[in-house]
Amino acid sequence: xxxxxxxxxxxxxxxxxxxxxYSVIPPAIxxxxxxxxxxxxxxxxxxxxxxxxxxxxxxxxxxSSMLVAHIEExxxxxxxxxxxxxGYLLKPFSYYWIKFLEEVPWRLLxxxxxxxxxxxxxxxxxxxxxxxxxxxxxxxxxxxxLLAFMLSFTFKxxxxxxxxxxxxxxxxxxxxxxxxxxxxxxxxxxxxLPSLLQHTATFLPFAYMAYYPVVAIxxxxxxxxxxxxxxxxxxxIVSFALLYKWLWIEGRKKYTAIxx
Amino acid sequence: MKYFxxxxxxxxxxxxxxxxxxxxxxxxxxxxxxxxxxxxxLIVILTSRTPSVFGWTRNELFLLFGIYNIVTSIFxxxxxxxxxxxxxxxNRGRLDSILLKPADSQFLMSLSYTNFTVLLRAFxxxxxxxxxxxxxxxxxxxxxxxxxxxxxxxxxxxxxSIWYIVSTCLIWWPSLTNLVGxxxxxxxxSRYPQEMYRSVSSLLFxxxxxxxxxxxxxxxxxxxxVVFGNILLLISFAVVLFIISRLFWRYALRSxxxxx
Amino acid sequence: xxxxxVQNLVKNYKAYKKEPGFFGAVKxxxxxxxxxxxxxxxVSFEIEEGELVGFIGPNGAGKTTTLKCLSGxxxxxxxxxxxxxxxxxxxxDKFLKQISLIMGQxxxxxxDLPPIESFLLNKEIYGIxxxxxxxxxxxxxELLDIEDVLNVQVRKLSLGQRMKCELVAAIxxxxxxxxxxxxxxxxxxxMQKNLRDFIREFNGKYNSTVILTSHYMExxxxxxxxxxxxxxxxxxxxxxxxxxxxxxxxxxxxxVLFEKDVERKEIEKFGKIHAYKPAESIxxxxxxxxxxxxxxxxxxxxxxxxxxxxxxxxxVIRDVFTNK
Numbered sequence: 106x107x108x109x110x111x112x113x114x115x116x117x118x119x120x121x122x123x124x125x126x127y128s129v130i131p132p133a134i135x136x137x138x139x140x141x142x143x144x145x146x147x148x149x150x151x152x153x154x155x156x157x158x159x160x161x162x163x164x165x166x167x168x169s170s171m172l173v174a175h176i177e178e179x180x181x182x183x184x185x186x187x188x189x190x191x192g193y194l195l196k197p198f199s200y201y202w203i204k205f206l207e208e209v210p211w212r213l214l215x216x217x218x219x220x221x222x223x224x225x226x227x228x229x230x231x232x233x234x235x236x237x238x239x240x241x242x243x244x245x246x247x248x249x250x251l252l253a254f255m256l257s258f259t260f261k262x263x264x265x266x267x268x269x270x271x272x273x274x275x276x277x278x279x280x281x282x283x284x285x286x287x288x289x290x291x292x293x294x295x296x297x298l299p300s301l302l303q304h305t306a307t308f309l310p311f312a313y314m315a316y317y318p319v320v321a322i323x324x325x326x327x328x329x330x331x332x333x334x335x336x337x338x339x340x341x342i343v344s345f346a347l348l349y350k351w352l353w354i355e356g357r358k359k360y361t362a363i364x365x
Numbered sequence: 366m367k368y369f370x371x372x373x374x375x376x377x378x379x380x381x382x383x384x385x386x387x388x389x390x391x392x393x394x395x396x397x398x399x400x401x402x403x404x405x406x407l408i409v410i411l412t413s414r415t416p417s418v419f420g421w422t423r424n425e426l427f428l429l430f431g432i433y434n435i436v437t438s439i440f441x442x443x444x445x446x447x448x449x450x451x452x453x454x455x456n457r458g459r460l461d462s463i464l465l466k467p468a469d470s471q472f473l474m475s476l477s478y479t480n481f482t483v484l485l486r487a488f489x490x491x492x493x494x495x496x497x498x499x500x501x502x503x504x505x506x507x508x509x510x511x512x513x514x515x516x517x518x519x520x521x522x523x524x525x526s527i528w529y530i531v532s533t534c535l536i537w538w539p540s541l542t543n544l545v546g547x548x549x550x551x552x553x554x555s556r557y558p559q560e561m562y563r564s565v566s567s568l569l570f571x572x573x574x575x576x577x578x579x580x581x582x583x584x585x586x587x588x589x590x591v592v593f594g595n596i597l598l599l600i601s602f603a604v605v606l607f608i609i610s611r612l613f614w615r616y617a618l619r620s621x622x623x624x625x
Numbered sequence: 626x627x628x629x630x631v632q633n634l635v636k637n638y639k640a641y642k643k644e645p646g647f648f649g650a651v652k653x654x655x656x657x658x659x660x661x662x663x664x665x666x667x668v669s670f671e672i673e674e675g676e677l678v679g680f681i682g683p684n685g686a687g688k689t690t691t692l693k694c695l696s697g698x699x700x701x702x703x704x705x706x707x708x709x710x711x712x713x714x715x716x717x718d719k720f721l722k723q724i725s726l727i728m729g730q731x732x733x734x735x736x737d738l739p740p741i742e743s744f745l746l747n748k749e750i751y752g753i754x755x756x757x758x759x760x761x762x763x764x765x766x767e768l769l770d771i772e773d774v775l776n777v778q779v780r781k782l783s784l785g786q787r788m789k790c791e792l793v794a795a796i797x798x799x800x801x802x803x804x805x806x807x808x809x810x811x812x813x814x815x816m817q818k819n820l821r822d823f824i825r826e827f828n829g830k831y832n833s834t835v836i837l838t839s840h841y842m843e844x845x846x847x848x849x850x851x852x853x854x855x856x857x858x859x860x861x862x863x864x865x866x867x868x869x870x871x872x873x874x875x876x877x878x879x880x881v882l883f884e885k886d887v888e889r890k891e892i893e894k895f896g897k898i899h900a901y902k903p904a905e906s907i908x909x910x911x912x913x914x915x916x917x918x919x920x921x922x923x924x925x926x927x928x929x930x931x932x933x934x935x936x937x938x939x940x941v942i943r944d945v946f947t948n949k
Contacts, residue, residue, distance in 0.1 A: 123543050130550045135411070144416040150414050191603050274390040276399075283403045291411060299413040374749040378735060378742050385737060385778075461698050462733045467721035468750050604890060622700050622714065 106322060111208055121211065125218040128169040135292060151296055157323065160236065161294055164319040171216030172250060172315060174258040176208050177281075180265025181274045190360060199350065201262065208258060230281055239323025245320035245331045252338040257314045259345040266349065269356035284309075290316030299320040310341040371468060372476060379479040393482030395485045401486035404434060405493050419560035425588060426558070427497045432488030432517070432587070433556035433580045438483050441519050444528065446478035450530045454544040458623065472612050475529065505587055516596065518534045519603040520579035524552065526606035527575065528615065555580045575602045626710070628802060628834050629672040629695065634704035636665040636690050636858075643679070664690040665703075672836065676799075677828045679849035680838040683946055687858040688838035689728075691806050696726045707717040709801060722751055725800040729807045732791055734779045740790040741775045744797060751798040758797070765793045769823065785816050792820075796827070803827070804836040809844055821847045840938040856946050874941045877915040881922060882905045882930040895922055909936075 139158050141152075148154055153161075177288050185191040195201050237243055264281055268274050287302060288294055289311035295303055317334045320326060326334065383390050408430040412423045421429070451474065454460050463473050498504065505513070528548055535541060554562075559577040562570040570577065582595045629781035639659045659677045663685040672678055674825055693699040694706055697713035697720070706713055734743045735873045748758045766772045769789040774782055779790065793868055805824070809817040825861065828835045839845060845866070852869065854862040861870060878899060881892075886903035895918050896908035915933050923931065 117540070119538065119541050123541060126547055127543075127550055130547075131553065132552055134557065137565055138411060138418070141561055141564060142411075142418045145418050146415055146563050203625050273388050273392045276396045279396045280399050283399055287403075287406075287410070292407065297414065298410060302410070328537060367749075371746075371749045374746045378738060381738050382735070400933075440776055458731060459733075461726075461728070462731065464698060464716065465696060465721060465724075465726055466750050467718035467752070499938055621699075622698060 107135055110207060116253050118214065121214050122218060125170050125215045126324060129166050130202060131220070132162040132165045132169070140154065148263050150199070150315070153294065153297065161319055163226060164322060165291065165315065167219035167223060167273050168315040170219045172254045172257060172318060174208050174212070174254065174261045176204055176258065177261040177265040179277060180204065180262060181268030185265070186359065187266040194357075197343070200353070204262060205258060212254070226331070233345050236322060239324065241328065242324055242331065245250070245323070246318065249321045249331065249334055249338065250318045252335065252342065253314050255319045255330060256310060256338055259342055259349060260314075263345055263349050263352060265350040266356050274293070286310050286315070289314050290319070294320070313338045366618060368468070370471060374479055376479060376615045377602050380481065383481050388480060389507045394485060396488075397482050397485045401434065401489040405430060405489065417562070419558045421558050424497055424501050425584070427582045428494060429558065429580055429589060431490050431494035432557055432584045434493065435487050436517050436520050436524070436580060436583075437552060438487035438490060440524050441480050442487075443479065443485040444475055446523055447475050448528055448532055448548070451545065452535050452539065455535050458601040464618070470618065471529070471611060475525070482613065503588070505589070509586055509589065516583040516586060516599060520583060521597050522607055523575050523579050523599070526610040529610040530606070531608075533614050533617045536621050551576070574598070575606065578602065600608045626711060627671040628674045629836070630707040631671070631695070632669050632705040632708060633932050634665055634668045634691065634694060635663070636699060637702045638662045638664055644806070663858050665694070668858070670853060670863050672782045672834060674830045674834055675828070676851060677824075677835045677849050678851045678853060679845035680836065680855055681840065681842070681845055681942065682855040682899070683840060684893065686855045688855055690804050691855065692719060692726065692836065694839060696724060696804055720796060723801045724804065725795045725798070725802075726804040727792070727806065727808060729810050731863045732787070734787070734791055734794055734918045736780050737778060739778055740794070743794055747794055747797055761797055761799060762793070764798070768826065769793065785819070786817065788812065788820070792823070796933045799831065800833060802834045803836070805835065805900055807839055808837060809839065809841055817843070824848055841944065846863050852946065854942065861945060870935055870941055873945050875912060875938050876909045876936060877912050878907050878909055878934045878936060879915060879919055879922070880932040880934055881905065881928055883924075884927040884929050887926060
């Protein structure tokens with residue numbers, strides 16, 4: 106089943122490449138902006154310099170193409186509203202894990218574009234990159250990345266399930282998109298946000314989806330801070346998973362009652 | 366005259382659609398308010414720690430984003446819903462239905478669907494610009510405003526032509542349905558000062574030259590920093606790109622009608 | 626001057642072939658095989674104003690392709706096409722205002738709005754004057770009995786009502802030539818009949834030229850005097866429906882009702898058995914032999930009823946296709 110889906114994903118590589126470009130262009134533009142801003146501010150803003158900010162945005166490209174799930178539209182529109190959910194209900198596997206396996210090939214494909222890009226740039230602009238070289242830090246950071254994907258995926262499935270109750274999920278998804286962008290560090294690193302927004306970001310799960318994985322790999326966090334991040338990721342994942350469970354049970358009742 | 370009547374009828378049909386689907390309309394109002402606000406918030410976030418960059422002051426950057434906001438809102442009012450459906454029309458054989466009508470096919474493809482609620486963003490943009498101008502203690506002359514409007518019209522033409530040319534490619538690559546979505550991102554490159562791109566690489570700058578012009582030029586006129594070369598270029602691009610879009614579309618139709 | 630003139634029409638396609646499976650997909654990245662398909666090869670015919678002509682052929686025969694060439698949606702690989710004095714492929718406004726193409730179940734009405742809104746939009750696109758628009762709309766809605774649903778959203782209409790409204794939208798501008806591609810596909814028996822009645826009326830009342838393609842014999846039998854048979858892109862026959870039987874039907878059927886049961890092999894002596902029941906049988910015999918065979922059977926058996934019948938036109942045409 107995985108291979109079949111992978112074949113489908115490979116056939117879609119043209120579209121997949123374009124989706125990859127979606128995740129490249131905004132960080133690239135923000136990076137250009139910061140290069141100019143740093144120049145005008147003497148090379149350092151709030152602890153970020155040219156090389157750390159460049160690394161940040163490059164890693165962000167991979168993060169947004171590889172770690173961020175886009176499953177909410179599929180769940181809400183295809184499965185719930187169009188009724189394909191019925192097909193899944195009949196399968197003997199958990200809906201959550203089937204969707205998980207569906208999402209993974211896309212992320213791998215897009216991540217591979219990103220990794221190629223990064224290697225190309227490391228070769229050309231090697232001295233602009235700052236990554237950690239502590240193996241323990243790297244190991245923990247990779248764990249953080251994995252957890253970030255799980256977090257993003259669970260959060261998006263929860264969003265998608267809301268389609269059981271809302272007929273027009275478009276507005277909600279757009280709002281979620283905007284919020285995730287700001288508080289996930291997709292526009293600027295969290296520490297560069299205006300103070301009010303920065304403060305809010307600490308209470309929200311979005312920073313753990315992209316910002317922390319990126320700065321972790323960059324080596325900006327110490328071991329204890331990394332542990333704290335992992336702890337919070339797990340807490341958020343469990344919370345959303347419970348929320349998912351509850352929504353799934355309630356939603357299924359509603360769905361099968363209507364007989365979509 | 367005939368096309369004016371046809372467009373009036375199209376507006377009527379679209380407006381009927383808008384009022385028939387209340388929840389869609391409300392959703393559109395919410396989504397557009399969110400995005401309108403968000404896109405203005407973007408420049409506030411980016412410049413919160415930099416009073417000036419690329420030779421533009423913070424206020425001038427605000428104006429640039431405001432103009433971007435207005436131009437894209439008007440562009441979206443007329444065209445984006447039609448562009449969103451472009452691939453559906455080409456792929457599902459509905460292009461035949463359009464080709465059979467005694468009216469220009471490019472006209473019908475571009476203007477059949479109107480997005481009314483996006484005008485909210487235009488109003489937000491206008492409000493924002495007025496606010497910033499007051500903060501700057503700067504009042505543009507009537508002639509400046511007039512010229513700004515004329516240049517904004519040229520900018521919309523440039524945007525439209527580029528989008529149309531890219532969408533026409535769907536005739537040969539029908540699976541690239543997210544190409545249109547990519548255009549939204551590419552649009553986003555235009556809201557930054559030209560200087561940002563020039564400082565990175567002349568090649569990049571010349572590659573996206575039309576895009577860098579469309580927002581910068583009207584803004585420059587508005588704040589009195591007129592660059593005649595830019596004005597000439599913008600208007601030339603508007604004319605040339607529009608002609609190319611028509612010729613390319615005709616060429617694509619020849620190809621389409623040979624295969625069906 | 627015929628309304629439609631087709632000379633030596635040829636239309637070819639390239640069809641790309643791909644191997645199935647994951648590795649086939651990868652292979653297609655660097656090597657592409659294609660074959661040339663001849664959708665229409667050397668077809669010629671002329672049609673006069675007011676004719677109601679049927680194109681029959683199996684799926685993929687080239688009927689739809691021919692219609693698309695006639696309406697300007699495809700340009701011919703070779704040959705000349707002239708409709709109403711125009712070259713269809715140029716798609717001039719004056720030409721498009723006089724024709725209409727209705728393809729199966731493809732719809733042009735706006736789904737979420739009442740049909741009247743789509744009609745008004747078409748009015749502007751086709752440049753129909755107010756008075757003519759009102760009159761035509763009145764006539765058509767009476768004829769099709771859709772006056773009550775003009776202001777109901779299309780999505781809320783039944784399939785039959787929707788089909789009628791699509792029809793109105795397509796002919797509101799009083800086209801001189803109407804192309805119908807598989808118009809009855811997917812409709813139930815009642816709707817098929819209604820549609821055929823309407824087409825007949827439309828052709829009679831407005832003297833418009835109608836060309837319809839179908840793979841349902843019933844459509845053609847009911848509506849068309851003249852029939853063009855197309856298969857594998859080639860024109861096999863062009864003439865009256867009744868002539869097909871004379872030209873292609875080599876057999877006649879003798880249907881016999883016996884007073885007493887008769888054994889199979891007794892009947893087999895007279896001809897090929899088409900259907901057998903102990904007291905009732907149908908045999909196929911060569912046309913010329915039919916009367917003499919019938920006479921023989923009357924002598925041999927005690928017969929309650931005997932009938933000499935023409936073969937079903939479907940069977941004739943099926944034979945034409947399977948033999949060619």
